[in-house]
Amino acid sequence: HPALELERIGLRIGGARILRDVSLRVPSGELVGVIGPNGAGKTTLFNVISGVAKPTEGVVRLGGQDVTTEPVHRRAAAGLGRTFQTSSLFPTLGVLENVRLAAQAHLGGAASVFRAPRRTDAATARARAALEEVGMAHRAGAEASGLAHGEKRKVEIAMLIAMEPRVILLDEPMAGVGSADVPALTEVIRALHRGGRTVLMVEHHMDVVLGLADRVAVMHHGELLAVDTPEAVMANPTVQSAYLGESV
Ligand code: ADP
Numbered sequence: 001h002p003a004l005e006l007e008r009i010g011l012r013i014g015g016a017r018i019l020r021d022v023s024l025r026v027p028s029g030e031l032v033g034v035i036g037p038n039g040a041g042k043t044t045l046f047n048v049i050s051g052v053a054k055p056t057e058g059v060v061r062l063g064g065q066d067v068t069t070e071p072v073h074r075r076a077a078a079g080l081g082r083t084f085q086t087s088s089l090f091p092t093l094g095v096l097e098n099v100r101l102a103a104q105a106h107l108g109g110a111a112s113v114f115r116a117p118r119r120t121d122a123a124t125a126r127a128r129a130a131l132e133e134v135g136m137a138h139r140a141g142a143e144a145s146g147l148a149h150g151e152k153r154k155v156e157i158a159m160l161i162a163m164e165p166r167v168i169l170l171d172e173p174m175a176g177v178g179s180a181d182v183p184a185l186t187e188v189i190r191a192l193h194r195g196g197r198t199v200l201m202v203e204h205h206m207d208v209v210l211g212l213a214d215r216v217a218v219m220h221h222g223e224l225l226a227v228d229t230p231e232a233v234m235a236n237p238t239v240q241s242a243y244l245g246e247s248v
């Protein structure tokens with residue numbers, strides 16, 4: 001089974017068709033870049049995949065299993081993880097505490113910020129390993145509010161890793177990140193993908209998308225215009241006239 005399968009997804013809100021006839025198969029281990037102008041429906045598509053929004057038409061499958069009517073937490077338990085356009089960190093908690101809460105939520109223990117963490121417990125070990133993987137182990141003791149944007153994004157990715165997702169949705173991971181931090185964050189995403197995880201990434205930095213993606217999906221007015229290799233998408237005349245010709 002593909003890791004993720006969208007079959008003829010449609011979404012209407014009031015009279016507006018936000019998504020129409022979106023079909024996509026993502027094999028396990030693939031990294032798909034999702035591009036398109038603002039308002040194209042990229043975040044809404046992620047909401048449909050994660051269960052935040054219910055499609056009015058079509059089917060969502062994770063690992064071959066129909067999850068179209070499953071709530072968010074059931075999809076997360078089935079191996080789906082996502083980041084949001086806005087930060088999901090608890091600002092007054094430490095870096096390790098933030099990641100430990102994510103690990104604890106996944107492990108099913110009662111997540112508590114009040115109980116002092118024992119260094120040896122499973123959630124703490126998993127949180128430390130996740131911070132190691134994103135190169136943030138040295139900041140484990142820092143308060144989350146004191147982190148730079150790029151560091152926050154890395155910690156958010158560590159929170160995802162701690163929840164052991166098989167399919168990861170990243171919504172504009174480079175947004176708000178200074179250009180000096182883009183290469184390091186790009187390497188973190190590359191490492192996520194090398195770890196065998198399936199990744200869908202909405203991103204406006206074209207050099208990041210082209211550098212990371214196995215395939216690129218182009219959205220425009222709620223439709224999927226093309227899904228192809230980065231080279232083929234860049235050369236696609238329909239894509240060029242609909243999107244690449246506009247100011248990106
Ligand atoms: P993107 O992430 O590609 O910028 P979005 O998925 O956020 O686009 O939005 C797609 C379109 O759907 C936009 O026109 C937006 O205004 C509209 N939209 C998104 N969510 C809602 C909602 N809950 N109610 C009404 N319109 C919405």
Ligand code: MG
Nearest residue numbers: 042043044085
């Ligand atoms: Mg968006």
Ligand code: MG
Nearest residue numbers: 030031213214
């Ligand atoms: Mg690849």
